Amino acid sequence: MTDLADRVRDIVADHAALEGPLLPILHAVQAEWGHVPEAAVPVIAEALNLSRAEVYGVVTFYHDFRERPAGQHVLKLCRAEACQAQGGAGIAKLAQARLGIGWHETTPDGRVTLEPVYCLGLCACGPSAMVGDQVIGRMDREKLETLIEGLRA
Ligand code: FES
Structure with missing residues (x-):
């Protein structure tokens, strides 16, 4: 179990009570790392009982989410x-x-x-x-x- 996966699970747990928690979770993950790390996607998918493709689809649909860190x-x-x-x-x-x-x-x-x-x-x-x-x-x-x-x- 990696530090990143642990931290992502904590973030998911913090938002678990929300209705439609995926977007708030992705925003929180991006706030923490400056982007949504690829390794976070399967962790979020598993925790929310979604497919990786569903989570990845949301990350790529909304341009607010970055797949890579931004420049300086x-x-x-x-x-x-x-x-x-x-x-x-x-x-x-x-x-x-x-x-x-x-x-x-x-x-x-x-x-x-x-x-x-x-x-x-x-x-x-x-x-x-x-x-x-x-x-x-x-x-x-x-x-x-x-x-x-x-x-x-
Ligand atoms: Fe550009 Fe409002 S349309 S600031």
């Missing part, structure tokens, strides 16, 4: 309507080109993970972005270039 910085770009109407698509394209990665991917040096997000509550100041806890409005090409440069430094 997570850059989120708003893909919701108001930001798209203010040039969000061009900003996203530029970010992907500069980082050389797509959505949900991490640069090979492990510095930056790029994630889409659907509204950061800053719609009037779009396009919006977020790095860590910091929300950034009125993103433009120049600001993005500077931001990415800083994240990769």
Whole structure:
């Protein structure tokens, strides 16, 4: 019995009384390890009497769950309507080109993970972005270039 399996069983036990415990369990597992480790899937499946495929299906369906640890910085770009109407698509394209990665991917040096997000509550100041806890409005090409440069430094 591994430490990881023991800890996952504890997490499952903590949520066992909930109706529909799978999502809260997966969130708790991700909060602990920063992603949902592959080895946690069979432990959760067994504890909830589900198949591994069912648990894995939920992990891969919801983009909030990571199968691998995120990079050192997570850059989120708003893909919701108001930001798209203010040039969000061009900003996203530029970010992907500069980082050389797509959505949900991490640069090979492990510095930056790029994630889409659907509204950061800053719609009037779009396009919006977020790095860590910091929300950034009125993103433009120049600001993005500077931001990415800083994240990769
Ligand atoms: Fe982008 Fe609301 S639509 S912050």
